Amino acid sequence: MNIKQEIDESITKANKLSADDRVPKGNSHNPISLQKRVDWVKDKFDLDMDAVTSHKIDPRRLRGVIENFVGAVQIPVGLAGPLQINGELAEGLFMAPFATVEGVITLSASRGARVINESGGIRVKVMQRQMTRAPVFQFNNLEECEAFVRWIRASYDTIEAECNKLSRHGRLDAIEDYIIGNTVHLKFCFLTGDAAGQNMVTIMTDNAAIWIRDNIEAQTSLKIRFYSVEGNLAGDKKFNYMNLNSNTSSRGARVFTEVFLKKEAMESIFDCTVEQFMAEANQGAVANTFAGTPGGLSVNSTNVIAAMYAATGQDLGCVVESASQQVFCEATEEGVYWSSLYSSIITGTKSNAQRLPTQNECLELLGCTGDKGAEKLAEIIAAFSVALDISTLASVANDTFSKAHRICGRG
Template sequence: MSGDITPIPTRWVGPLRLTGDVEAEQDVPLATYESPLWPSVGRGARISRLVADGIRVSVIDERMTRSSLFVAADAATALRASRDITGRFAELAATVSAQSRHARLIDVDTEIVGNLLYLRFALTTGDASGHNMVTLAAEALMAQILGWHPELSYGSISGNYCSDKKATAVNGILGRGRSVVVDILIPADLVRDQLRTTAARLVELNVRKNLVGSTIAGALRSANAHYANMLLAIFLATGQDAANIVEGSQGITYAEERGDGDLYFSCSLPTLIVGTVGNGKDLPFVDDALTRLGCREDREPGENARRLAGLVAATVLCGELSLLAAQTNQGELMQSHLLLERRSETSR
């Protein structure tokens, strides 16, 4: 390996004001070739500072999963084994705890297809995203289960019911990574002056574009404009596994008009896979970014990763809000792109 590094333009945007499960007023780094993303997220960040509660963060759940595949002679054999295995949860949990001081087994979900038995193990993994941690745990669990049930045979350490880096329904339903909901209530005058639109027009666009448009396109548990843009930019800047934007971008944008033209706006991200320790986190630029983000503090295991997840979700909201507002005005999106991209070119 040559050790070459591919440079990606990076800017810190903000600060964003967060309240709720994450309390912060914090700039965020965005690594992207799409230069209009910086001022777009910046507009959402500015609004967050003009609203008393800022962007409220609610961390709903956290878990990392690995599904292991076993093969039985027939469905009846698979079912008997499945019932016995799930009934011995405490023994499985003890095996996981023995593998790592941070890994904890919290759930086992099963599926039987013909003679195939899928076990989906869910673990909490502290501040790590947990990919390797759950695989290590699954290896130990498979050995234990095959010892209990010699009538089963090994199928695969990962049976795709996890589901890792693929657009699936199971992750949104059962959870994978951090499940985070962020929302904001924007007074009517700020909607008019900062977003150059109205709550009614933005709500209507969200229904027609994100909800109906995504449905007729066949979207899978997903109804948003461009979560992937913000996710990729902040993932690259903070040393995350960028392939996890596949499931991470499966989220839902929801909006309501309230009171006399106020805008309630939310983004739900049920599969936000981020970590502050582990592979890639020791790179100098990553360490610097996580330190500046306040994600290298001496906290209880999991707290730093939760803070990062809240910052990532809030960044998504800022960019989503700004783009949808622009699309309520004919011509504004393209005009903004041309203006900002030309300005970026001349400044180089």
């Protein structure tokens, strides 16, 4: 059988699917529909799913959160810390919930926190926070692209009004324009309050684009050959160099961190000298550059971002872009100066997480359920990410990394 025949056969089988082969009432969010789906799984797969169906989630609160709902997966949650954070919003000692199945991570971050605490705490600051969407418009040539950009700039006030009319919380902050070939990518930058705002800005941007498409030809005689609400310039759920390097239009929160690690604390807690630490950091930076790792030196702070995202109900699809960072460190007379700039930590606290009881409890633990909770959460995540990075780097530097996993990371 050739490839075409295999494809045709697959299509034929798919077209023969009966109603019994499909999840019943997938977008219905009520206890009766939930039970029908659970019963369907039991009948079709001979599986009770007792553990998955044991949860405290009200299915009626899940519209817009999930479809085909059958239950919940429990991830162990450990507490890391305490960590002294000296932020504009996160100020004081914090314990962070890590939802993870990787041993050692929670202990290692806590160890890093001890060194940071004995060094006076870690400074964190959200430099900027926004959400972006970047539609693309195609024309015939450069001249038409330039004319389109001029018209967009002249029409900004109207476009802003078209965006803002569809949201109580989102506000258009800026539009950046980029000409690539015979296309124009418009990067719409929004302020979204305490919501992450990804769906919000998509709807707002598309409404503005509808106005653009309805009015451009009458006002300029330009004709759009192709349009898409996202041309892939925004970096949605993927690493993006533009977001890493931009001071004006990155996605999520751009968080600056800074800590002065005292050599006495490093030696007593990490059992690692400044010389060992910096030697490993320098080797790691060179190797990361050779391997093409963005941002230079990077250790394993992605573990913290994933664990805290799962615990607090953040969008797990954003872990990759949120882990994007630029690290700077150097030896000083007192120890080590370390600074990580996280370019795109995407957080939302006025979101679906509020409807999930366990995730909402974790947000309450961190004090992130009030105003500016999303920025505060971004500060806390960045701070604990640094705690894990420096601890892991020290354990690799003094050759205890493998030993720690043998002792704590195995069942």
